[in-house]
Amino acid sequence: MERFSVRREGLAMPKQVDHRGRREAIARALWRVVERRGVTQLTMRVVAREAGMSLGQLQHYFASRTAMLSFAMDFASEQTSARVQQGLEKLGDRPHPRDVLRLTLAEMLPLHADARATSRMSAAYVLEALHDRAVHEQARRGLVQGRSLVEQLVRQAIVDGHIDSGRDPATETNLLLALTGFTSLIELDVIEPEDALAAIDVHLDRLFSVPQLRKGE
């Protein structure tokens, strides 16, 4: 019986993969609409046209605009994590926490096409969250999780002597996350991407500068 059920799953898989693949293609179409035309143009009809399908076909994959937006946001977060993960692999087996933070922050800013798409998706989602309780909860949960990962990293770096033990991990985490505030300055061409990265480096250098006295304790 069990083998039969496994076999059934096996047979069903190509269709499931296709379902997931279609949903991701729709999410990418949604990102393109957000990126090129803005969230105000984001209707199921417009996304269906961008994805090259009928409204009815789109509704087969997503029952509502919110469901579609919610999936597209989760997919954006996954893609950002995947980009960070790819970067981390290049840093070797035990990357320095400073490099991990720099990579993470850089991938959250609109510094290249993929990051710009997920960053704009994210900004649109925050605005949407202000007027939709379910979206608010999903966006909050995602950010709380991300914040908690950064705080763990900061705490470990303090334990390992990379960050001064006099620093408050919660406050340092909040200051690191606030650096995503460079997004609008970059998007509006107020500062250059290199200026944002230079400022992030200055901030990280200060965070990871342990006074010699303490280092020798």
Added chain:
Amino acid sequence: MERFSVRREGLAMPKQVDHRGRREAIARALWRVVERRGVTQLTMRVVAREAGMSLGQLQHYFASRTAMLSFAMDFASEQTSARVQQGLEKLGDRPHPRDVLRLTLAEMLPLHADARATSRMSAAYVLEALHDRAVHEQARRGLVQGRSLVEQLVRQAIVDGHIDSGRDPATETNLLLALTGFTSLIELDVIEPEDALAAIDVHLDRLFSVPQLRKGE
């Protein structure tokens, strides 16, 4: 002839004041729509209803959605400046640059009803700017001006010995402006307003800590 023209302006004034007053009332109605229903609901028809007028009456004051949005954004910036100005007056004749920066940053975050309205207006405007060249230019100009005021203040604080002369004014200015990144963390209840203010205080304390050696130079 000149006296006559002055008199004519005098006679015309009440009507002009009323015109400005009506435009401000429309801008506030627009903010309420952005705040409560979101930028996706922002049409001239919806704003007219919120302002208690007909679409035709609204069109008498603003020829297009962009013109209306542009005025509402300028008015939001003016209101933010006015709130900062009011705060500065309480700080006395020669306020410390640290206090000026703290006040400015605090008024840019959604920490109370008025600031939340202008902050949401501003976030909506940035998203709109990504897809509208004129809006992009207006938003950029506003931010460049604001950034330049902060940089002047940082440079003067270095000259006056309040900030270490080893600091780069441009980078410090960018790091200060990035702190507006607390906006989404506060809006999504990821951190409390007090956490944001505490982190801003830590950042400002570090910025304004001049090493004793240099101080005595």
